[in-house]
Amino acid sequence: MTGPARAEPPAGFTLAQYLICLRGITWREALRFVHQRERFVSALVRPLVWLFIFAAGFRQILGVSIIPPYETYVLYEVYVTPGLIAMIQLFNGMQSSLSMVYDREMGNMRMLLVSPFPRWFLLVAKLLASTAVSILQVAAFLVVAVLWGVELPPWAFVTVLPALILCGLMLGSLGMLLSSMIKQLENFAGVMNFVIFPMFFASSALYPLWLVQQSSPVVYFICRLNPFTYGIELIRFSLYGRFDPLALAVVVAATAVFMTGAIVAYDPARGLLVRRGGGPG
Template sequence: MSMAHPSAVVNSRQGFSLAQYLTCGRGIVWREALRFLHQRERFVSALVRPLVWLFIFAAGFRQSLGIAIIPPYETYIPYEVYIVPGLLAMIQLFNGMQSSLSMVYDRETGSMRTLLVSPFPRWFLLSSKLVAGTLVSILQVYAFLAIAWFWEVEPPLTGYFTVLPALVLSGLMFGALGMLLSSLIKQLENFAGIMNFVIFPMFFASSALYPLWQVQQASLPLFRICWLNPFTHAAELIRFALYGKLDPLSLAVVLGCTAVFMAGAIGAYDPARGLIALRRGPGGNG
């Protein structure tokens, strides 16, 4: 085995050009997309979960739950139609948590280091990973919407376009949350706790399954919890966007939470703060 040392590549020019940043970001997105395509079971399970809710849960509750005319809807709607935006948010929440799991796994196996040892700034690497995860989640969402269309969940055609910015924002928020959590999880085994203490409470204590006014009538404390839950605002942002409308409050909450979660994640992975170092050490035997 012999190899010429390719020493010519490192040049004396300082910093990176915009094209190099784009190359790096594109490479991270490409790698995430490849991983997603290679893990077909992940794609299937990402679709099966919300479809079960749509086909079984929503069908069963259709007769017992009536949905009053509330914005953004302009007429009475079946329960299946109401529940879909929440399910879209759920897909993205699960995807964010999947990314979190993947990061913890990568950290334990060491492959996370290949990313972190890149000479590009850490914030850029993490942001690129976040964008990659968001794009993957949007693919899943549109696949779900295509299936749901055959189940007579038919938002206006323009809604498929207007919902895209909302999906980007909510995907970024859940991805940033996942990234933050990945920095806090000490071991892979602890991930089950995330399922119990993050995913399910976020989903159930939200407007995904029931309109907030109904929750308010049933329990004021629960209503307040739902109202404070970022998942509620992601679901509402998607709900309004799917019908070509904007809910400014939800937009503000989603933007704010994304900024906070992302800042937390970047801080946690910042070499200077060394949260990983404090929690995990370097790995290896030496």
Template sequence: MSERALKISKKAPEQVPEGASAEPMARRGLAHALQAMRAIMLRELYKFSQQTGRLVSALVRPLLWLAVFAAGFRNVFGVAIVEPYDTYIPYDVYIVPGLVGMVLLFNGMQSSLAMVYDREMGLMRLLLTAPLPRPWLLFSKLCATALLSVLQAIAFVVVAVLIGTDLPLLSLAGLHALAAMAAGALMLGALGLLLSVHIKQLENFAGTMNFVIFPMYFLSTALYPLWKLEESGAGWVYQLARFNPFTYAVEWMRFALYGKDPGLAPYVVLGCLVVFFGLACWGYDPQRGFGGLTKRGGGA
């Protein structure tokens, strides 16, 4: 061993003292992880602030349903006195939680498009090779998506109240509904994250989304209650709506808004969130910047 190498080896123990506590290092690691999450979320918020048309388009779609479709059926299609309602309600009141779900669903799927774009531009490769656990980086991305979804959904609810929709927002039940909205946003964002594993190119995005967004939305309780489907004899539609996780996201918000027990809805939403996010973490390969699931699917 050379004299210089011997000196370096003697200094090495002094650089990391044997009796040093791991707690300060853990705190530094946590601070680094939180700083990375903050940077990712601020980046998404900044991008959103530069895209004013994105907010307008997110509001126009559900407001058209509320102002035109729901107004036309306001007195034609009344909702009977069933849970979570204590009295008859007009259709526009019933449809608002479903339209909030529409905002969350479309933004969650749009986040999938953004992930595919970032992957093609090489940004995802840089992100996933950062010196942090891959699940934490993807979770930070997911939190940024959910935050944008919730902000857009709140903006829609405010506009809906301003145009005359009667909603019990100023109560503790409103806070529960907000928590349900956040959980639904996380679940749908995790689904978008999982879909971005499978979508190889931007050109494939539109076709894939047509097989996800519209079936999830229309085969749910967003527009009509489950008992209406069963009563009309549409048995297969009823069964598909029962097994649709989007149904449970909407029902959780609907029941929470009126202070009623949402039943299994929170467990289904949170369970799907864990499953979708776990599969997305498994599918992303930090060395290539896109999912191993895509590679395996393409070779099948």
């Protein structure tokens, strides 16, 4: 008999099914990360090079005065740690979002987008998944940093978690938005030069902003406009169980803007898939 006797499934999905989908996307992201060993190693080595070498050289040159959230003079290694955490998340967010549009990954993106779940949910799930992976990287980095002698409060691992989730979502959705908007960024080197380096250097990652202000008001102004600065400050404060309302507000607002932009851009009516369209047949 050929007649399909199946009943039509009910429209929509249950909450449990949404969670299954989210778990599946996260699981795959984690598996991919583990399988790509060189990505894991470079994600860990990159901030450690900064911590071991750059910070060692800089601590003699740069005196960091007492600024919140610090209550005493801190070593440069301690100052730079939140910036390096944010850098891990910046690289990861760009890498996982932009890798979606490279040819190698385009097929996987297509499979994701033909899922019957709402597209906004698929994209948010993808962002949550890449954020979870970035938090694993941060955890690994923090363990090494503490062993290296960076002093953090014992509960820092816990208090920093909400900040890491927010910051990861912000940077991931920025990457996703870029992946849909900028055609020229075909390879990762372009992203490094035009997005990652400017964002990283024009921020409070490597030096406190009051130092920047003394030497160049213009750069200071740029740093103040950079949402990455606020991601770093959110992480810096939460490592010490403190709370920076301005940083939180900026990060939440930036996340909302980037994420909305990415969802609009991946709407089938607009965005990258149409403009990339073509191909044979």
